[in-house]
Amino acid sequence: MTAPADLKYSKSHEWVRVDGDVVTIGLADYAQNELGDITYLELPDVGDSIVGGEPLGVVESVKAASDIYAPVGGEVVERNEDAINAPEVVNQSPYGDAWLIKVRVGDASELDALMSATTYDQFVESETGH
Amino acid sequence: MTEIKDDVKVTPLYDRHVALGARLIPFAGWMMPVQYKGIIHEHKVVREKSGLFDLGHMGQVEVEGDDALAFLQYVASNDVSKIEPGHALYALLTNENGGVVDDIIIYRLSEGDGYFICVNASNKDKDIAWMQKWAADRTDLDVTVTDISDQTGMIAIQGPDSEKVMTPLVSVPIADLDYFSWMPNSIAGIPVRLARTGYTGEDGFEIYSDIEDNATIWDAIYAAGQDYELEAIGLGARDTLRLEARMPLYGNEMDDVITPLEAGLGWAVKLDKGEFIGRDKLSAQKAAGVPRKTIGFVIEGRSASPRSHFPLSVDGREVGFVTSGAFSPTFDQNIGLGLVDADVAGVGKPIDVIIRDRAVSAKQVKTPFYKRERG
Numbered sequence: 001m002t003a004p005a006d007l008k009y010s011k012s013h014e015w016v017r018v019d020g021d022v023v024t025i026g027l028a029d030y031a032q033n034e035l036g037d038i039t040y041l042e043l044p045d046v047g048d049s050i051v052g053g054e055p056l057g058v059v060e061s062v063k064a065a066s067d068i069y070a071p072v073g074g075e076v077v078e079r080n081e082d083a084i085n086a087p088e089v090v091n092q093s094p095y096g097d098a099w100l101i102k103v104r105v106g107d108a109s110e111l112d113a114l115m116s117a118t119t120y121d122q123f124v125e126s127e128t129g130h
Numbered sequence: 131m132t133e134i135k136d137d138v139k140v141t142p143l144y145d146r147h148v149a150l151g152a153r154l155i156p157f158a159g160w161m162m163p164v165q166y167k168g169i170i171h172e173h174k175v176v177r178e179k180s181g182l183f184d185l186g187h188m189g190q191v192e193v194e195g196d197d198a199l200a201f202l203q204y205v206a207s208n209d210v211s212k213i214e215p216g217h218a219l220y221a222l223l224t225n226e227n228g229g230v231v232d233d234i235i236i237y238r239l240s241e242g243d244g245y246f247i248c249v250n251a252s253n254k255d256k257d258i259a260w261m262q263k264w265a266a267d268r269t270d271l272d273v274t275v276t277d278i279s280d281q282t283g284m285i286a287i288q289g290p291d292s293e294k295v296m297t298p299l300v301s302v303p304i305a306d307l308d309y310f311s312w313m314p315n316s317i318a319g320i321p322v323r324l325a326r327t328g329y330t331g332e333d334g335f336e337i338y339s340d341i342e343d344n345a346t347i348w349d350a351i352y353a354a355g356q357d358y359e360l361e362a363i364g365l366g367a368r369d370t371l372r373l374e375a376r377m378p379l380y381g382n383e384m385d386d387v388i389t390p391l392e393a394g395l396g397w398a399v400k401l402d403k404g405e406f407i408g409r410d411k412l413s414a415q416k417a418a419g420v421p422r423k424t425i426g427f428v429i430e431g432r433s434a435s436p437r438s439h440f441p442l443s444v445d446g447r448e449v450g451f452v453t454s455g456a457f458s459p460t461f462d463q464n465i466g467l468g469l470v471d472a473d474v475a476g477v478g479k480p481i482d483v484i485i486r487d488r489a490v491s492a493k494q495v496k497t498p499f500y501k502r503e504r505g
Contacts, residue, residue: 036153036165036168036169036366037168037169037170037171037457039435039457040432040433040434040435040457042434042486058434058486060434060435060457062169062170062366062370062435062456062457062459063164063169063366065434065435065437065486084432085432087432
């Protein structure tokens with residue numbers, strides 16, 4: 001799946017949709033595919049602060065548990081309870097219904113370090129060799 | 131012959147796995163399919179229809195000689211004298227401390243022909259060295275232990291439709307073949323040893339053949355299975371299937387320290403059958419009462435998954451650890467097995483699983499978690 005052009009991406013395979021000073025964060029298709037069947041999401045509460053580059057939560061699949069890293073820091077203003085209740089949506093619709101949290105960004109310059117869709121697609125290609 | 135790529139061995143079925151879109155991982159020195167379409171999907175295919183497994187990584191050993199039985203009685207925990215030709219027996223190879231070298235299935239060949247043993251991939255070299263050491267040590271016994279893994283192909287078909295898929299393929303009828311029995315048979319004209327055994331909790335067959343015929347047999351079963359929506363199944367689902375059926379995994383439920391009595395495998399340990407390696411230690415442990423017991427537990431509702439070696443606690447006191455745990459596709463909740471201090475074990479009693487420093491409440495339940503209805 002080609003990465004949607006309107007999103008930004010981290011090297012740890014999270015995506016970010018920028019909408020003013022609030023960003024939406026999710027897991028890229030590559031991440032859900034690598035993880036396999038997703039069974040559990042552990043996400044921060046609304047009001048929590050997250051730090052760019054630090055783990056913001058955990059995603060579990062049948063095979064393993066993996067940290068989800070914060071692509072940017074800020075305050076959590078919303079989280080996707082539907083995804084928490086039915087985490088398989090992350091496999092089914094990683095860029096759509098399966099957004100994880102919305103964050104009011106602390107330092108907007110952190111967004112500059114993220115990749116465009118084109119750069120990210122090349123990054124994935126170089127990581128996987130195909 | 132077994133092919134080697136990048137220091138990892140591949141089975142004759144490697145190209146088929148790639149063509150089916152499998153994700154391959156190194157496992158016990160082999161490149162094996164961990165999943166094709168997805169673990170949960172594959173798990174349900176085996177519970178509801180039938181699935182085909184490449185088990186080319188497993189090891190096979192032949193034990194021959196006039197004293198083959200006496201030798202196996204000495205190295206294995208179960209009573210090997212009880213099996214007739216055409217039958218099979220689950221047993222542990224035990225060490226001098228009563229721990230476990232491996233868990234194995236012993237198939238008895240025709241009268242006077244000795245035995246055929248299936249061992250775990252990860253333990254194969256250790257098992258052979260262990261048995262050969264004891265065969266050499268016991269100069270009073272006429273016995274030969276031969277590693278035939280490289281010449282032997284192994285696949286399994288598991289699931290309720292297994293017999294229907296296999297019936298048109300075999301030369302000898304299989305309907306009356308009992309669980310834990312085997313027969314010489316042929317599939318698409320190729321001679322096989324066909325056993326009604328498995329590691330999923332479902333009906334099904336494990337099929338041993340000359341390795342040169344491995345791919346032909348796979349193709350024949352895969353093709354015949356298409357009428358029944360048979361699919362190839364990876365090691366990921368194999369693990370969740372065996373866990374639901376409470377079938378132990380070496381290295382998890384038992385190892386060189388955890389005894390079979392602690393692992394809840396006392397039914398495969400016959401202390402009164404005569405001398406065997408570790409018997410005195412196991413007898414003493416049984417007489418004193420096992421210090422630790424293996425329990426089954428479920429975490430109700432949606433939760434993080436318990437995984438091997440996560441601590442288990444009661445009232446804030448650490449009482450043991452998870453031996454195997456996973457999201458159960460059949461029950462849609464997390465299940466696990468754990469080894470705990472004997473005094474806290476008991477169906478219905480609470481136990482906490484410590485997941486990322488947080489106590490998650492679980493309840494001890496009867497095992498197996500899953501038991502098929504026998505038709």
